[in-house]
Amino acid sequence: MSKNSVFVGLFGSGKTEVAINFALKLRSAGRRVAIADIDIVSPYFRTRDARSLLEKRGLTVITPPRQLMKADLPIITASVAGYLSNASYDVVLDVGGEESGIVVLGYLEEHLKDADFYFVVNTRRPFTTDVEGIVSSIDRLRSHARIEIDFLVNNANTGDETTPKIVKEGEEILKEVSNLMKIPVAFSVVKKDLKVNDTAFPIFRIERFMTLDKEVER
Numbered sequence: 001m002s003k004n005s006v007f008v009g010l011f012g013s014g015k016t017e018v019a020i021n022f023a024l025k026l027r028s029a030g031r032r033v034a035i036a037d038i039d040i041v042s043p044y045f046r047t048r049d050a051r052s053l054l055e056k057r058g059l060t061v062i063t064p065p066r067q068l069m070k071a072d073l074p075i076i077t078a079s080v081a082g083y084l085s086n087a088s089y090d091v092v093l094d095v096g097g098e099e100s101g102i103v104v105l106g107y108l109e110e111h112l113k114d115a116d117f118y119f120v121v122n123t124r125r126p127f128t129t130d131v132e133g134i135v136s137s138i139d140r141l142r143s144h145a146r147i148e149i150d151f152l153v154n155n156a157n158t159g160d161e162t163t164p165k166i167v168k169e170g171e172e173i174l175k176e177v178s179n180l181m182k183i184p185v186a187f188s189v190v191k192k193d194l195k196v197n198d199t200a201f202p203i204f205r206i207e208r209f210m211t212l213d214k215e216v217e218r
Contacts, residue, residue: 002116004084006093007153008102009120010127010137014155016094018120018189020054021206023092027058034083035092036062038104050209060089084111102145109146118186120153121177123170131176138181151186152178154201164196171200 005022009015016037023035035054051061062079083091093115095102105112119138127133138149156162156170167188174185187204190196196203 002114003087003089004091004093004112004115006095006105006112006115006117006147007120008095008117008141008149009122009153009155010125011096012125013120013122013128014157014189015118015120015153016210017206017208018118018153018155018204019092019094020050020209021204023054023059023090024057025204026090026092032060032089033058033092034060034062034089035094036080036083037094038080038108053209081108081111084108084115102141102147105145105147112147116150117147118151118153119149119183120155120189121170121174123154123156123173124158124166131173131180134173134177135180138177138183149181149183152183153186153204154188157189157191162191162194164194167194167196168199175200 005019007015007019007022009018019035023033027033051063054061060083062083080093083089093108095105119141121128121134123129123134127137142148152174154167154170154174156166156173158166167190171185171188177183178185185201187202188196188199190199190203190205192205192207
């Protein structure tokens with residue numbers, strides 16, 4: 001496992017929730033952890049919006065200056081590169097997966113030598129409902145960001161209506177993607193109160209942080 005972990009996903013993949021929970025898991029293991037929100041695609045679901053709660057849980061949250069917190073701009077502070085290079089910290093990056101979002105990784109390329117890249121997939125969202133769509137999305141990401149995906153993450157869900165069947169259907173699709181692209185599946189994401197057995201991949205249980213009155217990034 002690398003010192004730094006980069007979570008990339010298309011809008012609605014749920015990668016922000018996965019990134020937050022992954023950072024909290026590292027923290028619970030006694031590590032010093034910083035999480036940086038560099039997602040410029042989604043103005044609704046952001047790690048920076050949960051900053052106070054996450055800091056109470058022991059995470060260092062890296063965000064733009066307060067006056068720019070709500071800006072939809074590729075704001076990459078020097079502190080992000082600093083933490084990525086700091087051997088005392090594990091760093092988790094939350095990155096938008098669309099072409100306009102992953103361009104920010106170019107600014108950090110030299111600091112991402114020791115990093116694992118996770119592509120979070122929700123097979124219940126447009127563009128990633130089947131093998132062809134997922135492969136196409138990864139190929140576009142490779143082309144625009146010049147990075148390689150190290151792990152796939154199955155986050156098949158429909159929010160509160162998610163069933164074990166939905167999780168397992170996502171696993172079947174990602175099995176095919178994994179075989180085609182030779183990219184292993186790291187885990188299947190399961191909300192902490194959902195009972196799921198006999199999964200093909202390790203279960204990664206999460207709690208929800210990113211919510212809005214009308215929409216939820218799932």
